[in-house]
Amino acid sequence: MSCSVHDVVRLEERGVATAAVGTQPFVDEALEQARVLGMPDYRMVLIEHPVQVATTEELHRRAAAAFDAVVSRLTVTSRGS
Amino acid sequence: MTLLFAHADCPTSVLALRRLGAARADGAALVCVAQETPEAAARLARRTGVAFTVLAEDSPYPVSRAHGVDAVPTAVVLERGEEIERVVGWDAAAYERLLGVQLPGEPRSKPGCGARWMYDYGARGGLDELEDMFERGWSDGLPVIPPTRERVEAMLGGRDRTDSLGFIPPGHGEATLERVAACAVLAGCKPAYFPLVVAAVEAALDPAFNAHGIAVTTQPAGPIVIVNGPARERVGLNSGMGVLGPGARANMTLGRALRLVLTLTGGALPGALDRSTLGNPAKLGLCLAENEEASPWEPLHVERGFAPDASTVTVFAADAPLSVSDHRSLTADELAYVLATAAGATWSPFWWPMDYQSLFVVCPEHAALFRAAGWRKARLREAIFEHAVRPARELNRGETTPYVKAADPEDRVHKWTDADRILIVVAGGEAGRFSAVFGPCGGMGETAITKEVRWTT
Amino acid sequence: MDYVSPFDERTREPRRLAPRTADLRGRRVALLDISKARGAEFLDEIERLLRERGAATSRHAKPTFSRPAPPELVDELVRDVELVVEGLAD
Numbered sequence: 001m002s003c004s005v006h007d008v009v010r011l012e013e014r015g016v017a018t019a020a021v022g023t024q025p026f027v028d029e030a031l032e033q034a035r036v037l038g039m040p041d042y043r044m045v046l047i048e049h050p051v052q053v054a055t056t057e058e059l060h061r062r063a064a065a066a067f068d069a070v071v072s073r074l075t076v077t078s079r080g081s
Numbered sequence: 082m083t084l085l086f087a088h089a090d091c092p093t094s095v096l097a098l099r100r101l102g103a104a105r106a107d108g109a110a111l112v113c114v115a116q117e118t119p120e121a122a123a124r125l126a127r128r129t130g131v132a133f134t135v136l137a138e139d140s141p142y143p144v145s146r147a148h149g150v151d152a153v154p155t156a157v158v159l160e161r162g163e164e165i166e167r168v169v170g171w172d173a174a175a176y177e178r179l180l181g182v183q184l185p186g187e188p189r190s191k192p193g194c195g196a197r198w199m200y201d202y203g204a205r206g207g208l209d210e211l212e213d214m215f216e217r218g219w220s221d222g223l224p225v226i227p228p229t230r231e232r233v234e235a236m237l238g239g240r241d242r243t244d245s246l247g248f249i250p251p252g253h254g255e256a257t258l259e260r261v262a263a264c265a266v267l268a269g270c271k272p273a274y275f276p277l278v279v280a281a282v283e284a285a286l287d288p289a290f291n292a293h294g295i296a297v298t299t300q301p302a303g304p305i306v307i308v309n310g311p312a313r314e315r316v317g318l319n320s321g322m323g324v325l326g327p328g329a330r331a332n333m334t335l336g337r338a339l340r341l342v343l344t345l346t347g348g349a350l351p352g353a354l355d356r357s358t359l360g361n362p363a364k365l366g367l368c369l370a371e372n373e374e375a376s377p378w379e380p381l382h383v384e385r386g387f388a389p390d391a392s393t394v395t396v397f398a399a400d401a402p403l404s405v406s407d408h409r410s411l412t413a414d415e416l417a418y419v420l421a422t423a424a425g426a427t428w429s430p431f432w433w434p435m436d437y438q439s440l441f442v443v444c445p446e447h448a449a450l451f452r453a454a455g456w457r458k459a460r461l462r463e464a465i466f467e468h469a470v471r472p473a474r475e476l477n478r479g480e481t482t483p484y485v486k487a488a489d490p491e492d493r494v495h496k497w498t499d500a501d502r503i504l505i506v507v508a509g510g511e512a513g514r515f516s517a518v519f520g521p522c523g524g525m526g527e528t529a530i531t532k533e534v535r536w537t538t
Numbered sequence: 539m540d541y542v543s544p545f546d547e548r549t550r551e552p553r554r555l556a557p558r559t560a561d562l563r564g565r566r567v568a569l570l571d572i573s574k575a576r577g578a579e580f581l582d583e584i585e586r587l588l589r590e591r592g593a594a595t596s597r598h599a600k601p602t603f604s605r606p607a608p609p610e611l612v613d614e615l616v617r618d619v620e621l622v623v624e625g626l627a628d
Binding site (some may be wrong): 001003004006007008009010011012013014015016017018019020021022023026037038039040041042044047049050051052054056059060062063064066067070071072075076 | 591628
Binding site for chain 2 (some may be wrong): 001002005006026028029032033036037
């Protein structure tokens with residue numbers, strides 16, 4: 001999770017809009033990591049945990065459920081989002 | 082009359098009082114001035130069983146200072162109010178002469194300690210400072226030594242405090258020597274250990290180590306430190322009985338100093354950026370010195386390309402050690418089989434083969450068995466590798482690899498992808514047949530990094 | 539008491555997020571797999587939905603999830619795409 005935040009912060013700094021996706025339990029780690037890297041307003045898209053034991057169909061369902069949030073990260077300026 | 086200045090935190094004072102108490106030294110001629118509160122003085126008197134008068138003198142210790150007592154125990158012999166003699170430290174012969182008593186027992190002499198005011202830091206109660214350290218978040222859960230500027234300067238030993246070892250992930254705090262020294266003070270290191278702390282931080286910041294991945298993983302592993310060469314004796318590291326801890330200050334504080342640098346300066350605080358699900362006791366810090374003297378083989382650092390007389394620090398991301406008991410194997414091959422079988426269960430029982438390192442700590446009695454059989458280290462490594470093998474059908478359950486799933490059920494699958502993943506050191510006490518194996522922090526790349534210790538500033 | 543702090547307390551200058559535009563149609567979107575198991579299946583569905591919205595997609599993968607992306611990969615993304623979806627961190 002922390003490494004993903006590093007990646008997206010670096011991409012954002014270079015003008016690439018991003019949506020980073022992770023699972024719920026890492027919400028505070030993601031916020032903390034973004035904060036220490038100087039992007040306290042960065043917000044990940046969070047889906048249900050766990051993922052490792054889910055079926056493919058279930059993963060597709062969670063992706064569909066998260067899609068609107070992904071789009072809003074990529075296309076609207078953060079309101080603190 | 083003799084005034085005997087003492088305090089309860091000085092072992093020599095306690096020794097003197099016990100000896101004098103046991104000898105029923107004459108109370109009229111001898112009065113103890115304890116540099117303590119009345120309650121603490123009373124406890125000291127009870128504890129040491131003295132029969133003569135004990136007076137309490139609390140801060141600022143006017144009588145002690147008036148007599149120029151800056152060490153305890155000090156006996157000041159007064160005649161008509163004038164000092165005619167003084168005895169500093171425990172000196173049985175001198176006390177026998179002064180008091181006319183027999184003082185049997187060893188030792189006959191022992192140096193004393195600083196007077197009480199050398200332990201006072203201004204704050205009444207002393208513990209306020211330690212609570213402050215907890216409140217600032219400068220602790221790993223245990224008390225730490227406050228990193229005053231004086232202590233940090235002493236730790237730096239003349240080095241430039243602004244020199245930087247680099248930026249520590251995941252928080253990217255800069256590891257200036259000043260911050261590394263502050264962490265070494267917090268951990269309880271002596272300045273003599275500092276060159277090893279620096280080398281350990283350098284090793285952990287080597288990109289190949291992947292400090293970032295190790296800091297934020299959900300795995301239990303944390304960096305441990307292995308010391309080779311003359312540094313072991315120079316700083317008083319333990320490589321023998323109880324080597325994996327606790328007990329030896331150098332070992333405990335060195336391992337802890339590295340962890341504090343990574344946690345406090347690097348920002349990998351447990352529960353925040355450090356996501357380790359369980360953690361492990363060794364994450365407090367673990368430092369072992371290889372018992373090169375008991376080893377039949379070349380030490381770890383020589384294997385890794387360093388001169389035998391070089392002092393090195395090897396940092397390895399390891400989870401908690403698994404103990405391997407073997408009191409029955411009579412042949413080298415049998416013992417290798419036991420070690421291999423035990424190692425099979427570490428990190429993951431079925432994720433075979435794993436492309437990560439394991440560290441074996443072979444105890445001296447086990448090493449002696451290999452020596453007697455004429456086995457070089459390479460042979461042991463190969464034997465462990467060959468013995469840690471199972472058919473794919475036994476591994477095809479739970480958390481297993483795509484390799485196992487795709488294999489023929491009767492294919493023989495090894496624990497490791499290659500024998501060179503196996504690290505071996507010798508350490509531990511002379512007696513007892515318990516070795517240990519540490520699993521890796523998986524998926525991080527190369528995890529063992531060795532750096533030479535630089536003694537000069 | 540004058541202590542030396544073990545923390546690097548310099549506050550990092552706040553950085554701004556990249557600007558966004560309103561539309562996905564015709565945009566080049568990279569799906570960056572961090573290479574943890576199951577992530578590819580998740581990204582498959584995100585990719586399918588992005589294409590439905592008219593985005594042009596490409597797939598990329600980090601060598602390992604346990605480190606930040608290598609600089610060359612970051613450079614490649616900055617050069618070749620406009621948007622990145624990175625996943626799946628669990």
